Amino acid sequence: MGELKNKIMFVVQRPPYKSEDPKLALTHALSSGVTSIHIDEEIVPTVAFIGDGVLNCIKDQKSMEAYGITSNERHIKNMLATDTKTLVCKEDIERLGIKEDRLIDASDMGAEMTIKVVPFNEILKEMEANDHLMFF
Amino acid sequence: MGELKNKIMFVVQRPPYKSEDPKLALTHALSSGVTSIHIDEEIVPTVAFIGDGVLNCIKDQKSMEAYGITSNERHIKNMLATDTKTLVCKEDIERLGIKEDRLIDASDMGAEMTIKVVPFNEILKEMEANDHLMFF
Amino acid sequence: MGTLSIGVFSSLVGSMNLDFAIRLAQTAINKGHTVNLWLSGNATTLSKDKQKEFKDYSHLDKILRDLMGKGLSVVSCEACNQSRGIQKEDLIGGINRASMDLYLANSAQSDRVLHIGVE
Amino acid sequence: MGTLSIGVFSSLVGSMNLDFAIRLAQTAINKGHTVNLWLSGNATTLSKDKQKEFKDYSHLDKILRDLMGKGLSVVSCEACNQSRGIQKEDLIGGINRASMDLYLANSAQSDRVLHIGVE
């Protein structure tokens, strides 16, 4: 076994509420913070939303009111509040006509981290910089 | 409650082996023959393959050899052997470049029924003629 | 008042199609209609008892029991259950285990059929 | 020889992604690699015991037990199981129930990770 591969990138490629994948991507990424009970070094997660996966980033999701289920928005906010690097693909939000002010922010939770809108090319560079990729 | 609505059409719109839907469409259609234990009149099924669902009709499926699972081909053959009316959309097989000699036939099982290649328009007429629709 | 048969193949957690089906059934029953629910394929995951409620996941156990108390008839595919290791005694009480011919017979006797045949 | 972690979200019956994952694990183990399998979301349906074998459906129970005998480590998501009514005592013997942090830790220690995050 080689050295620890502790940079893991979580790439969300599918829209919310049609499958469990995007929500599980977020819960998996969030759990990076507690892996220290298993290994010495910390895992550094990066989350990126690409393709129709960017639809997860739209704010005001009312799944709790409508169906009694925690929204993906709530999970994204939790993630931002733990200072996880979170990217969303610029070309995809532009293609779908989503304005930046429609994206989730977690400032109400005191989070300093925001969703960063970046060109696909930067997401590719991030894929290069990570040790493992998990596509959801 | 009105009269018995006994003409049910099973429309397969999805390709095989990516979901259970097409196989369940076939097993549901096949079970029409045994509903007489519940109701007096017989249910008359019609099955139609449209869109990428036509890929279910390609013969020589070797799922049993590769993965130990009964193929959708086997189910289609059973269906033909019970004289179920089975339609496949002409425009869709042409679009996907599937020649008619690549379609499943059940002549080795003594079936007289064959998959009938028809224009989408005839499938629409069939939808009109049936009492209930089930899309898979 | 009419009869509505709803058939679903979608998993308890995932597409939220079962949430849709249950809400539709609830609304129809409250309006006085008769509703049959057929669970097949991965939708048989809804018929397993002892589901623990988490806010993160669809949790339809309670509302399903409540609707059965109001007359909702629920049938879960026998073979689909068995292939997933769900035994007869694992089912939520009141759910009937049967084969698809019962669903077809119920459909033939229904005014409307909504078949949700996707994951 | 290396270590491979495979994570899957797909249902036992449906996309055949679990058939793929198990076959991949089997081939890797036979070549001397170390393999970890993480079952989450609907893939936790594979961890339920008493699956009845039908030729019509994916039936991976036997091969999974066989591979665990050869060293395959299988972990099934605790909350995913509970929300589906699958209790600890319902699991196939030898499957470990834990949370996703164990999967991530295993992944960090693996040479390769294949995450199959679809239904």
Add this chain to the structure above:
Amino acid sequence: MRLALFYSDLRGIESIYNRITAHELGVFLVSNGIYHAVLKENGKPSPILDKKDATFYILKEDLETRGFSDNEVDKRVKVIAYDDLVDLIMDKYEKLAWL
């Protein structure tokens, strides 16, 4: 026929949808089908709304779950609740198909 089509996804079902016609056709945008009423992909409304002689409905609960509200819905689409949905399928449409 009086047909209710449930349009339940963002991608992959247009080709079949485009070819289905009916004397009386209701298109119900549910689940991820709701995006067709609120997104303007590449600056244009979804072509599925161009279907001739169809009446379009969108399920309010599914719309709001995904972060959108009534005022963002294309004017050709009527926002309905489960209550309306039940009345429409039990009274107005005789056949139902989930795409």
Add this chain to the structure above:
Amino acid sequence: MRLALFYSDLRGIESIYNRITAHELGVFLVSNGIYHAVLKENGKPSPILDKKDATFYILKEDLETRGFSDNEVDKRVKVIAYDDLVDLIMDKYEKLAWL
């Protein structure tokens, strides 16, 4: 990076696939991804095979499950078994992504 992309479906993943590049790129057609190597939709081979500098593989078991055989596979795609697949991902490609 040395990247193995698992192309697992017939529709819906092209847009992301088209934008991913890597120094060394292997594309593995598995599950319903196999159709891209054997169908000629509208008379043309799948555009996913036009990807520059990629090496294409198709999983024999998944090909044959769906009714096709080696001689129907596009010449640009190499037919492999699970045995080859394990060697390729453990030896040649360092990162794996399932689309």
